[in-house]
Amino acid sequence: MTDGVESAPESRRRTLYGRSRGKTLRAGHRRLVAENLPKLEIEPEAFDAGTLFRVAPKACWLEIGFGAGEHLIEQAKANPHVGLVGCEPFLNGVAAALAGVEREGLANVRLRRGDAQTLVEAAPDGFFSRVFLLYPDPWPKRRHNKRRIVSDAMIDALARVVAPGGEIRFATDIDDYAGWTLGRFLDSPRFRWAAATAVDWRTPWPEWRPTRYEEKAHRAGRASVYLTFVRT
Numbered sequence: 001m002t003d004g005v006e007s008a009p010e011s012r013r014r015t016l017y018g019r020s021r022g023k024t025l026r027a028g029h030r031r032l033v034a035e036n037l038p039k040l041e042i043e044p045e046a047f048d049a050g051t052l053f054r055v056a057p058k059a060c061w062l063e064i065g066f067g068a069g070e071h072l073i074e075q076a077k078a079n080p081h082v083g084l085v086g087c088e089p090f091l092n093g094v095a096a097a098l099a100g101v102e103r104e105g106l107a108n109v110r111l112r113r114g115d116a117q118t119l120v121e122a123a124p125d126g127f128f129s130r131v132f133l134l135y136p137d138p139w140p141k142r143r144h145n146k147r148r149i150v151s152d153a154m155i156d157a158l159a160r161v162v163a164p165g166g167e168i169r170f171a172t173d174i175d176d177y178a179g180w181t182l183g184r185f186l187d188s189p190r191f192r193w194a195a196a197t198a199v200d201w202r203t204p205w206p207e208w209r210p211t212r213y214e215e216k217a218h219r220a221g222r223a224s225v226y227l228t229f230v231r232t
């Protein structure tokens with residue numbers, strides 16, 4: 001443990017692919033992880049919808065794999081009446097999100113350091129009205145495709161926790177992942193693709209702010225696909 005921070009416990013531990021920590025945390029981020037994460041972290045084993053936020057929000061949104069949290073923090077700032085839940089296994093990203101929460105004085109953010117599937121499986125039925133899945137790790141090699149966060153199991157789990165009429169917002173710069181995701185959601189009778197025209201999937205949502213990975217992808221000349229799936 002180079003950071004002196006233990007890995008997040010998971011009740012039903014699944015194999016978690018990808019990095020869970022990077023460079024040694026600087027002192028300020030270590031303090032945030034030690035002092036603020038315990039106050040903000042959701043324990044899947046004790047997921048209590050009633051006490052998650054100090055003031056009951058009008059809606060709850062989830063961001064899966066928030067990276068360094070820029071999008072999560074912007075959403076929380078722009079939507080003070082919404083409770084934002086963010087899930088990310090990468091410690092350095094969690095620390096960066098904690099810094100954003102403190103800097104902006106946000107009371108409507110709760111975090112989970114760990115696997116999103118475990119958190120989703122612990123959430124109550126219909127708890128979320130919006131879920132962001134932005135630039136998930138592509139795992140482009142065919143033999144690694146099964147590591148993708150979008151899977152039939154995840155779609156089933158999301159179908160339970162997303163309220164009817166709620167939506168999944170998915171973005172990627174990897175065409176193969178876009179096709180993979182579209183195929184899986186179209187196979188689910190509990191979601192419908194909200195595209196009305198052929199250009200919709202190249203057009204971001206109205207209040208969109210590019211994420212760090214989107215900026216990186218566009219700098220490298222890769223275009224994005226934006227898919228919205230509505231819970232039927």
Ligand SMILES: C[S@@+](CC[C@H](N)C(=O)[O-])C[C@H]1O[C@@H](n2cnc3c(N)ncnc32)[C@H](O)[C@@H]1O
Binds near residue numbers: 064089093136213
């Ligand atoms: C390519 S990055 C994208 C980060 C951010 N959404 C963005 O667009 O800048 C994918 C993120 O998903 C996270 N991730 C990977 N597996 C995950 C899982 N099982 N549950 C939650 N997040 C996960 C990674 O740690 C990483 O931060």
